[in-house]
Amino acid sequence: MKPLLLAGALMLAIPGAAVADPPWKPGHHGPGKHHNARHYEKDRRKAEREYWKDRQKAERQYQRDLARAERRWARGQYLPRSYLADTYYVRDYRAYGLAAPPAGYTWVRPDPRDDSYYMVQLATGLIEQIFGP
Known part of the structure; x- marks a missing residue:
């Protein structure tokens, strides 16, 4: 009976070890995550501005290339x-x-x-x- 109680106690202790604190600091959401929403939003807006700037540049180049191709007859x-x-x-x-x-x-x-x-x-x-x- 003692070995059965000992085995049961070990089984209950093992899942407790899996619920340990995360390796990163408290207050962070994990590795590579922003520690606050303001910085996340700032970076997101910057990335969006760069995306649209690149897209407009590509569109202007496409229109120039198209105009050059259309003008030659x-x-x-x-x-x-x-x-x-x-x-x-x-x-x-x-x-x-x-x-x-x-x-x-x-x-x-x-x-x-x-x-x-x-x-x-x-x-x-x-x-x-x-x-x-």
């Missing part, structure tokens, strides 16, 4: 219909050293940052001639 290709609007037409073509376009054609400058001018057919957008770099 060759003779015989079709200019997108969005550029066949009055705002892109070159009315004072002689000031740019361009010849007068034939009937049914007009000079178009799709990007004001680029000095490329396209003579396009108004009905289809077919590029007949390119002037510029």
Whole structure:
């Protein structure tokens, strides 16, 4: 009977050892955790600002790359219909050293940052001639 009581007492003592104090200091939530909510929130906001800053930078670069890719057309290709609007037409073509376009054609400058001018057919957008770099 004594060995049974001794075994029972040992069984009750063993789980008590597993509930020991954590190895970190009291007041901390564990290794790698912030010790107070203010510091956690400050770091979270900083990380979020950096994320959005990087995302905006990537978006600007993407738009620049996209604009560069859209601006390059060759003779015989079709200019997108969005550029066949009055705002892109070159009315004072002689000031740019361009010849007068034939009937049914007009000079178009799709990007004001680029000095490329396209003579396009108004009905289809077919590029007949390119002037510029």
